[in-house]
Amino acid sequence: MDTIIQQIINGLSLGSVYALIAVGYSLVYSILLFSNFAHGGFLVIGGYICYFALRSAGMNIWLASLAALVGAGFSAVIVERLAYKPIRERTPITLYMLIASMGMSIVIENIFVVTVGGRFRALPPVIPMQPVNLFGLATTSAFDILSLVTAMVFLVGLQLFLVKTKWGLAIRAASYNLRTAGLMGVNVNRLIGIVFFVAGLLAGVGGIFLSVRYTLYPQLGMITTKAFVAAVIGGLGSLPGAVVGSLILGLSEMLTAGFISSQFRDLVVFMLLIITLIVRPTGLFGKSVGEKV
Amino acid sequence: MDGYVLGIINLLAINCIAALGVSLFTGFTGVFTLGHAGYMAIGAYTAAILTVEHGVHFIPAIIAGGLLAMILAYLIGLPTLKLVGDYYTIASLGLGEAIRLVIENWQSLTRGARGYPGIDNYTTLPVSLGFLLVMGIGMFFLVNSSYGRAFKACRDDYVAASLLGFNTARYRVLSLAISGFYCGVSGALLAGFMSFVQPVMFDMAKSTELVSVVVFGGLGSMSGCLIGTTILTLITELFRPISQYRMLIYGLVLVLVMVLRPEGIMGTNELSLRYIKSIFRRRKKMSATEEGAR
Numbered sequence: 001m002d003t004i005i006q007q008i009i010n011g012l013s014l015g016s017v018y019a020l021i022a023v024g025y026s027l028v029y030s031i032l033l034f035s036n037f038a039h040g041g042f043l044v045i046g047g048y049i050c051y052f053a054l055r056s057a058g059m060n061i062w063l064a065s066l067a068a069l070v071g072a073g074f075s076a077v078i079v080e081r082l083a084y085k086p087i088r089e090r091t092p093i094t095l096y097m098l099i100a101s102m103g104m105s106i107v108i109e110n111i112f113v114v115t116v117g118g119r120f121r122a123l124p125p126v127i128p129m130q131p132v133n134l135f136g137l138a139t140t141s142a143f144d145i146l147s148l149v150t151a152m153v154f155l156v157g158l159q160l161f162l163v164k165t166k167w168g169l170a171i172r173a174a175s176y177n178l179r180t181a182g183l184m185g186v187n188v189n190r191l192i193g194i195v196f197f198v199a200g201l202l203a204g205v206g207g208i209f210l211s212v213r214y215t216l217y218p219q220l221g222m223i224t225t226k227a228f229v230a231a232v233i234g235g236l237g238s239l240p241g242a243v244v245g246s247l248i249l250g251l252s253e254m255l256t257a258g259f260i261s262s263q264f265r266d267l268v269v270f271m272l273l274i275i276t277l278i279v280r281p282t283g284l285f286g287k288s289v290g291e292k293v
Numbered sequence: 294m295d296g297y298v299l300g301i302i303n304l305l306a307i308n309c310i311a312a313l314g315v316s317l318f319t320g321f322t323g324v325f326t327l328g329h330a331g332y333m334a335i336g337a338y339t340a341a342i343l344t345v346e347h348g349v350h351f352i353p354a355i356i357a358g359g360l361l362a363m364i365l366a367y368l369i370g371l372p373t374l375k376l377v378g379d380y381y382t383i384a385s386l387g388l389g390e391a392i393r394l395v396i397e398n399w400q401s402l403t404r405g406a407r408g409y410p411g412i413d414n415y416t417t418l419p420v421s422l423g424f425l426l427v428m429g430i431g432m433f434f435l436v437n438s439s440y441g442r443a444f445k446a447c448r449d450d451y452v453a454a455s456l457l458g459f460n461t462a463r464y465r466v467l468s469l470a471i472s473g474f475y476c477g478v479s480g481a482l483l484a485g486f487m488s489f490v491q492p493v494m495f496d497m498a499k500s501t502e503l504v505s506v507v508v509f510g511g512l513g514s515m516s517g518c519l520i521g522t523t524i525l526t527l528i529t530e531l532f533r534p535i536s537q538y539r540m541l542i543y544g545l546v547l548v549l550v551m552v553l554r555p556e557g558i559m560g561t562n563e564l565s566l567r568y569i570k571s572i573f574r575r576r577k578k579m580s581a582t583e584e585g586a587r
Binding site: 029033034035082083086087090091093095096097098099100102103104105106107109110111113114222225228229231232236263264266267269270273274277278281282 | 323325327369372373375376378379380382383384386387388390391394395398497501504505508512537538540541543544545546547548549551552555
C-alpha cells in the first residue's frame with residue numbers, strides 16, 4: 001500500500017513537470033498550428049542558466065531560477081524571431097516552420113555539446129531532497145512535493161494570466177483565429193512574442209526540475225517528446241488536455257517503473273499514444289476541427 | 294578505385310534508397326517524419342536474422358525486411374494519418390524510440406544493445422546500385438502515375454483533394470507504407486554492407502539525417518533528394534575530423550534552407566534536359582533584357 005501511494009505521488013510530480021512543458025507547447029500549437037520541436041531546447045537553456053548561475057556566479061537558488069526562467073523565455077522569443085517569423089510572414093505552410101523548429105532543436109542541443117561538453121552535470125544541492133513522511137501513510141521525497149506544488153502554482157498563474165488580463169484575452173482570441181484577431185487590432189507579432197516568452201518560461205521551470213531529477217546534459221531536451229505525447233493524448237492545442245494528459249503519462253510511467261520494469265517506461269508511453277489515437281483520435285479534450293474552405 | 298571510394302559509393306546508394314522513401318512521404322505527400330530510422334532498423338534486423346539464422350538467400354531477405362517495415366508503417370499510419378495535424382509526426386518520434394527499445398530488450402532474438410554481428414557481406418556495389426536503379430525507376434513511375442498526382446494533391450491542398458473525391462487519408466497511409474518499404478530495404482542493405490547492426494545506428498540522429506537530406510535537396514523533387522543525399526554524404530565524409538560539428542551543421546542546414554529557400558536546391562523541379570535548358574534560356578533572356586535596358 002505504501003509503495004502504491006508513494007509511486008502515485010512520484011507519478012503526479014513527474015506528470016506535473018511534463019504538464020509545464022506540454023502546456024507551453026500546446027499554447028504555441030494553438031496559435032501557430034505547428035509543433036515546435038525546439039521547445040526542448042528552451043528547457044535545456046533554462047537548466048544550464050540555472051546551473052551556471054549557481055556554480056559560477058554564486059547566486060542563490062531564487063536568483064538563479066529567476067535568471068533561468070527569464071533566459072529561457074527570451075531565448076524562445078529569439079528563436080521565434082530568427083527562425084519562424086521570416087517563414088510565417090512568407091508562407092502559410094506550417095510544414096516549413098516544423099522543419100525549421102527541428103533544425104533549431106538540433107542547433108541548440110549541439111551548441112551545448114560543442115561549448116560546454118556532453119557530460120552529465122548535477123545541480124548543486126540547493127533543492128531539498130530529504131524524505132518526508134505523509135501523515136504516516138507513505139514516505140516520499142521533499143523534492144517530489146516541491147515540484148508538484150511549484151508546477152501547480154505556475155499552471156494556476158498561467159490560467160489567471162489567460163483569463164484575467166487583456167493579453168490573455170488576445171491569446172485566447174488568437175487561438176480561435178489568428179488572422180481575425182489581427183484584424184481586430186491585436187498586434188500579432190507582439191502576441192506571438194508573448195506566447196513564446198510564456199512557453200519558454202514554463203519550459204525553463206520544467207528544465208530546472210528535470211535537471212535535478214535526471215542531472216543535466218544537452219540531450220535532456222529529448223524528454224519533451226513525452227510532453228508532446230501528453231499533449232496529443234490530451235488533445236492537440238488544448239491546455240486542460242495537456243495538463244490531464246501529462247498527469248496520466250507521469251502516473252503510468254511511474255507505476256510501470258515501480259511494478260513492472262523501468263525499461264518498459266517509454267514503451268508504455270508510446271502504447272498509450274497509439275491506443276488514444278485509435279480509440280479517441282482527437283485526444284481527451286480535443287475538438288474535432290472542421291476545416292472551412 | 295580503392296576500397297574507401299567504393300565504400301562511399303556503396304553507402305551513398307544505400308542512403309539514396311532511404312532518402313527516396315522519405316522524399317515520397319515528406320516531399321510528395323507533405324507529412325513530416327522523425328522516425329524513419331525505425332523502419333530501417335526493422336529492415337536491417339529482419340535481413341540479418343533471416344540470412345544468419347535461417348540461411349535465406351540475401352535477396353529474399355532484403356525484400357522481406359522491406360515488407361515487414363511496410364506492414365508496420367501501414368499499421369502505424371492507419372490511426373495517425375486519419376487526422377489532419379502533427380499527429381503522425383509526434384507518433385513517429387515515439388515510434389523510432391519504441392522500435393529501438395524493443396530491439397534492445399528482445400535479447401533472445403536481436404542480441405540486445407551490443408549489436409548483431411556476423412552478417413554475410415552481401416551488399417556489394419552491383420547489388421546496392423542495382424537496387425537503387427530498380428527502386429529509383431519504380432519511384433519515378435509511381436510519382437508520375439495517377440497515384441503520384443494524388444499524393445501531391447494531398448500535400449498541396451487536402452481539402453480540395455478530398456472534395457475531388459480522393460480519400461486523402463488512404464493516400465497518406467499508402468505513401469507511408471511505400472516509404473516504409475524503401476527504408477526497410479535500405480536498412481537491410483546497410484546490414485549487409487556493415488556486416489554488423491546495432492540499435493544505436495538507427496537513433497534520432499539517423500532519422501533527422503534522412504529528413505534533412507530530403508529538405509535540403511528539395512521537397513517534392515526526386516533528383517533533388519538524390520543530389521541532397523550526395524552532397525550531405527560527401528560533406529559528412531570530408532568533415533569526418535570535426536565530426537562533433539556534424540549535427541550542428543545538419544541543424545543549421547535545416548533552419549537556413551527553410552528561412553532562405555524553403556523549396557530546397559531543386560524545388561519541385563526534376564533534373565532533366567528540359568530543366569537545364571530552361572535555366573540557360575532564363576539566363577539568356579535576363580542578359581538580353583539587361584542589354585535592352587542599356
